[in-house]
Amino acid sequence: MRLYAIFVYLFLYTPIAIIALFSFNAGRHASQLQGFSLKWYGTALSNPFVMDALETSIVVGLIAATLASLFGTMAAVALQGVRGPVRALFDMMIYVAVMIPGIVIGIATLIALVTAFDHLNPWLAAIWPTQSAPQLSMGKLSLIGAHTMFTMALVIIIVRARLSGMDRALTEASADLYATPMTTFLRVTLPLIAPAILAGFLLSFTFSFDDFIIAFFVAGSETTLPIYVFSSIRRGVTPEINAIGTMVLAVSLVLLIIAQLILRRSDNR
Amino acid sequence: MTQRARNWLLLTPATAWFLVMLVLPVSVVLIFSFGERGDGGGYVPAFTLEQYANLPARWAAFKNTMVLAPLGTVAAMLIAYPLAYFLAVRTSQKWKTMLLVLVIVPFWTSILIRSYAWIFILGGRGIPALLEMIGIEGVRLIYTPFAVTIGIIYGYLPLMVFPIFVSLDRLDKRLLEASSDLGARPWATFLQVTLPLSIPGVATGCLLVFILLMGEFLIPALLGGGKVFFVGNALVDLFLQSRNWAYGSAVAVTLIVVMLVSVTIYMRLIARLNTQREDVSLM
Known part of the structure; x- marks a missing residue:
């Protein structure tokens, strides 16, 4: 039994380890080990395309995760006091957002926004005071919009789980002691759900940072890091990809372990 | 401000976002x-x-998806179950959390990079090269249904382990003791107590993995090399290459309908399985 578990862990981590190992490979060929070197990290980090893509990924991830945490928490808190059809409708939207394949979210957002922009742009040009009216097009904003939608659903689920595990007596006691609803929220509820919000933020950022399929459709002329990696893989396996892959994995591993620790520690309290 | 008004205000941004970006x-x-x-x-x-x-023109993509998605789900379940059992029943409290986190974490890291790792391992200079050294030649692994299945198992194993673990972890361990006190052998205890009680976890895990697999694109794109393609690959082709939005939309709608129908049938089967078990326990 223990042997089996070791085998499964090896299965889970060997491929990751191989990528990391070969990223330190000094040789030009991706598949023969020829001594230790950090040169592929240097190559990757001095490649302007990689740095552009990295910047886009980080900017989109931070904005999407911030918006998702903010709006998601607001919704989760409000939903506590909402019953009936509004609640049912909201639950359904969260359910659909999580269940629908990412690829369908990608194509749906693409055709809906492109069609909407086609209608809005002439109109915008007509009412714009100067000659050079801005053109709406697919790019960072559409990407942030799509990522925020999906990750907001995640945040609502995580924060709501935390809220439902919370002792109602605490907020009632606070109200009985004449705290305003705002004070109760800031001094009682918020500290209790803060770990869930933070974990939701980290998961949202990780999702956005790692997402390929939605970005593939929605990013327009922008390139995120996963899109760059995907198009490079199609041109062949290179040590540079190994280095980028190792960095991407390292970033998400660190963020995830932090998120897990925050969630679990707060559960045990 | 009344509480009602405040709730509406708090819900406004999320509602607007869902309406514009989802509905x-x-x-x-x-x-x-x-x-x-x-x-x-x-x-x-x-x-x-x-x-x-015109849907039959893309029949092959639907067929591949409907064969490999259930196959991959079952394979992942068979591999995940013993591990979940080990973690829930045989692992001390001290190690449990850490070992569980170690299983879940890969799921949240880039599936792109993790599938790419298998191009490396299954590709010409990976396992086939090792096999050649011991005299087995001409083995081709990459760009086969086998490679896609390995990629699926690898990608979705964590998602399968978690719900099975939860159902096994919640299980009252005194039931297992009672069973063995009453003279049941370990296998009998497993088959008659543990397994039936973990069915909800298994069902949830299979459902989650199956749903995600139905929309899979990356694993077949990278490990199937254009030979083993899913509906997801057909959708990328239709929207980004041939820009056939109307037909692509019909394929997407059909995918969702197929997904909903399979999930409904599956839920019915699980529900029936559960009621049958209750009937048995009543006798």
Whole structure:
């Protein structure tokens, strides 16, 4: 039994380890080990395309995760006091957002926004005071919009789980002691759900940072890091990809372990 | 401000976001699926069932998806179960959390990079090269259904382990003791106590993995090399290459319908399985 578990862990981590190992490979060929070197990290980090893509990924991830945490928490808190059809409708939207394949979210957002922009742009040009009216097009904003939608659903689920595990007596006691609803929220509820919000933020950022399929459709002329990696893989396996892959994995591993620790520690309290 | 007004205010941004980025796009797909293709691609408004009539042209993608998604789900379940059992029943409290986190964490890291790792391992200079050294030649692993299945198992194993673990972890361990006190052998205890009680976890895990697999694109794209393709690959082709929005929308709608129908049938089966078990326990 223990042997089996070791085998499964090896299965889970060997491929990751191989990528990391070969990223330190000094040789030009991706598949023969020829001594230790950090040169592929240097190559990757001095490649302007990689740095552009990295910047886009980080900017989109931070904005999407911030918006998702903010709006998601607001919704989760409000939903506590909402019953009936509004609640049912909201639950359904969260359910659909999580269940629908990412690829369908990608194509749906693409055709809906492109069609909407086609209608809005002439109109915008007509009412714009100067000659050079801005053109709406697919790019960072559409990407942030799509990522925020999906990750907001995640945040609502995580924060709501935390809220439902919370002792109602605490907020009632606070109200009985004449705290305003705002004070109760800031001094009682918020500290209790803060770990869930933070974990939701980290998961949202990780999702956005790692997402390929939605970005593939929605990013327009922008390139995120996963899109760059995907198009490079199609041109062949290179040590540079190994280095980028190792960095991407390292970033998400660190963020995830932090998120897990925050969630679990707060559960045990 | 009344509490009611405050709740509405708090819900406004999320509601607006869902409406613009989820409800509107999904409705557009539904509407476009009844339209026609424009001359230069894109969409021309119409009301026709032509796109749906053309679905058989993409039959191979649907067939591959409907064969490999259930197959991959079952394979992942068979591999995940013993591990979940080990973690829930045989692991001390001290190690449990850490070992569980170690299983879940890969799921949240880039599936792109993790699938890419298998191109490396299964590709010409990976396992086939090792096999050649011991005299087995001409083995081809990459760009086969086998490679896609390995990728699926690898990608979705964590998601399968977690719900099974939860159901086994919640299980009252005194039941197992009672069973062995009453003289049941370990296997009998497992088959008659542990396994039936973990069915909900197994069912949840299979459902989650199956749903995600139905929309899979990356694993077949990277490890199937254009030979083993899913509906997801057909969708990328239709929207980004041939820009046939109307037909692509019909394929997407069909994918969702197939997904909903399979999930409904599956839920019915699970529900029936559960009631049968209750019948047995009543006797």
